[in-house]
Amino acid sequence: MVYENPDGIRIGLEVHVQLNKLKTKLFCGCSTEYHDSEPNTHVCPVCLGLPGSLPVLNEKAVEFAIKVGLALNCSIVEQTQFHRKNYYYPDLPKNFQTTQYDFPIAANGKIIIEGEDGEHVVGITRAHIEEDPARLQHMGTIDRSKGTLINYNRSGMTLIEIVSEPDMRSPKEARRYLEKLKSILDYLGVFDGDLEGAMKADANVSVFWGDRVEVKNISSFKGLERALVYEIMRQKNHIRRGGEIVMETRHFDEARGVTISMRTKEEEHDYRYFPEPDLVPLRVADWVPGIRETLPELPDAKRERFMEQYGLGETHARALTTEIKVANFFEEVAAKVDPKDAAVWVSDILKGELNYRELSIDAFTVEDIVAVVELVTGNKITEQSGVEIIRTVLDDGGKPQDIVEKKGLLKVEDDIVATAVEEAIAENPDAVADYLGGKEKSLNFIVGKVMQKTKGRADAREAREKVLAKLNE
Amino acid sequence: MITKEEVEHVGWLARIEIDAKESDAYAEKLNSVLDYFGQLDEVDTEGVKPTYHVADIVNVFRKDEVTESMPQEDVLANTEHKQEGNFKAPKIM
Ligand SMILES: [Zn+2]
Numbered sequence: 001m002v003y004e005n006p007d008g009i010r011i012g013l014e015v016h017v018q019l020n021k022l023k024t025k026l027f028c029g030c031s032t033e034y035h036d037s038e039p040n041t042h043v044c045p046v047c048l049g050l051p052g053s054l055p056v057l058n059e060k061a062v063e064f065a066i067k068v069g070l071a072l073n074c075s076i077v078e079q080t081q082f083h084r085k086n087y088y089y090p091d092l093p094k095n096f097q098t099t100q101y102d103f104p105i106a107a108n109g110k111i112i113i114e115g116e117d118g119e120h121v122v123g124i125t126r127a128h129i130e131e132d133p134a135r136l137q138h139m140g141t142i143d144r145s146k147g148t149l150i151n152y153n154r155s156g157m158t159l160i161e162i163v164s165e166p167d168m169r170s171p172k173e174a175r176r177y178l179e180k181l182k183s184i185l186d187y188l189g190v191f192d193g194d195l196e197g198a199m200k201a202d203a204n205v206s207v208f209w210g211d212r213v214e215v216k217n218i219s220s221f222k223g224l225e226r227a228l229v230y231e232i233m234r235q236k237n238h239i240r241r242g243g244e245i246v247m248e249t250r251h252f253d254e255a256r257g258v259t260i261s262m263r264t265k266e267e268e269h270d271y272r273y274f275p276e277p278d279l280v281p282l283r284v285a286d287w288v289p290g291i292r293e294t295l296p297e298l299p300d301a302k303r304e305r306f307m308e309q310y311g312l313g314e315t316h317a318r319a320l321t322t323e324i325k326v327a328n329f330f331e332e333v334a335a336k337v338d339p340k341d342a343a344v345w346v347s348d349i350l351k352g353e354l355n356y357r358e359l360s361i362d363a364f365t366v367e368d369i370v371a372v373v374e375l376v377t378g379n380k381i382t383e384q385s386g387v388e389i390i391r392t393v394l395d396d397g398g399k400p401q402d403i404v405e406k407k408g409l410l411k412v413e414d415d416i417v418a419t420a421v422e423e424a425i426a427e428n429p430d431a432v433a434d435y436l437g438g439k440e441k442s443l444n445f446i447v448g449k450v451m452q453k454t455k456g457r458a459d460a461r462e463a464r465e466k467v468l469a470k471l472n473e
Numbered sequence: 474m475i476t477k478e479e480v481e482h483v484g485w486l487a488r489i490e491i492d493a494k495e496s497d498a499y500a501e502k503l504n505s506v507l508d509y510f511g512q513l514d515e516v517d518t519e520g521v522k523p524t525y526h527v528a529d530i531v532n533v534f535r536k537d538e539v540t541e542s543m544p545q546e547d548v549l550a551n552t553e554h555k556q557e558g559n560f561k562a563p564k565i566m
Contacts, residue, residue, distance in 0.1 A: 029540030
């Protein structure tokens with residue numbers, strides 16, 4: 001089935017990724033670990049733009065950028081340089097942003113996402129290196145602001161701006177693209193996506209193959225989808241009423257879920273880009289083979305391998321390979337128990353419980369999940385008890401074996417269940433009569449009694465089978 | 474030729490207020506600078522590669538090693554406008 005794209009929607013994304021796994025900023029030795037620090041404590045003359053200071057490029061930042069480019073199937077530029085993008089705004093104290101212009105470090109790539117009609121290729125136009133601006137905090141609301149507080153700790157952090165082709169055909173595809181990008185970057189170990197400001201996106205959107213509108217200020221995956229749904233609806237309504245879509249920049253107001261026109265007097269040529277005289281050109285194409293060798297197995301390849309090596313279905317394989325930490329965790333579990341059981345317990349159950357508590361896989365150990373799976377597959381406890389153990393470990397701590405003992409979760413012996421079944425039937429003749437008379441529901445009542453008698457430690461399905469067998473004798 | 478409007482726009486980009494009288498004078502001055510650069514256009518640069526740097530050096534890097542940042546009080550030493558460790562600027566949109 002081919003997706004028809006009836007409204008002629010085209011979405012392209014510009015994603016800013018902060019390479020926060022670097023130890024220092026792009027052009028100075030200030031530490032990147034500022035996230036929990038006092039304002040303006042991770043700055044120096046360079047990132048504060050003091051007169052006379054000179055930038056020196058972080059070698060590792062270039063290496064990381066090439067790594068990202070290769071993972072996005074880009075070609076890496078032969079020679080490049082930095083430019084100054086000039087604008088007067090206090091988020092950059094130098095009055096310009098150091099960025100790349102005519103020769104981005106990487107270009108002409110692609111990634112594959114799960115599209116509306118199966119695998120869908122999204123082109124990567126370019127990826128370039130630039131510096132992150134400072135954080136501005138408006139005092140009071142934005143329209144009644146009393147002033148702006150500026151914290152330069154973030155100023156000069158390394159960003160990679162990844163620009164896609166307008167190949168996404170729905171807000172859902174745009175979110176999938178962002179998720180895929182995050183997954184790839186997570187595998188590369190170049191950024192921690194959980195840190196504030198790690199990933200930001202601007203979108204350009206058009207309907208009926210028309211002119212595009214740029215939507216800025218999108219800071220979350222959920223926000224992206226909402227902003228796009230709103231903007232597409234707005235454009236369609238506008239056209240339906242006889243209006244025309246003009247190229248413009250709009251600002252996404254996350255709180256109200258709407259996009260607002262931003263009248264800007266600055267156009268692209270107003271940035272007056274020119275080559276940065278304080279930095280010499282880069283000729284790093286010969287680094288490429290070496291860096292390519294350090295590329296890890298990426299999500300698509302890992303998913304294929306999981307399906308082949310462990311016999312997993314696509315849904316499990318996909319869920320288990322989105323985050324590298326989860327993939328590694330799964331492989332450790334799969335080495336100790338049946339991989340299919342491992343997939344069910346890690347992907348369906350453990351991840352669900354972790355997500356519910358907003359915890360990462362680090363909150364659980366391989367040893368504990370292996371213990372739970374062995375208890376269940378060894379028929380020592382019920383599946384329900386297995387889930388209860390996971391919840392208890394997460395909420396109160398403790399080891400699975402101790403929890404089994406403390407809570408008395410071991411399955412009761414067969415003859416105890418058999419006795420409970422006999423008792424339940426003997427004590428509830430009305431229910432038995434009702435069931436035999438055709439009332440299916442009465443069976444549940446009798447099974448409930450059995451569970452009560454065994455204090456829930458009998459396996460409900462087994463209990464049901466035993467009651468049925470007894471009644472049909 | 475640079476027009477008055479262009480002068481005002483450039484002034485806005487630089488966040489400098491330029492009034493009507495000044496913009497005439499600036500237009501004249503800027504035009505004379507442009508004329509001067511116009512003379513450079515007369516040089517035949519056919520087949521000459523653009524030069525961004527006089528010295529033919531490439532690949533100057535530093536290692537990804539942390540160096541000390543400045544103490545917060547030094548960072549804020551040059552401003553009167555501060556609050557809770559931040560620089561304080563007028564309302565910005
Ligand atoms: Zn610095």
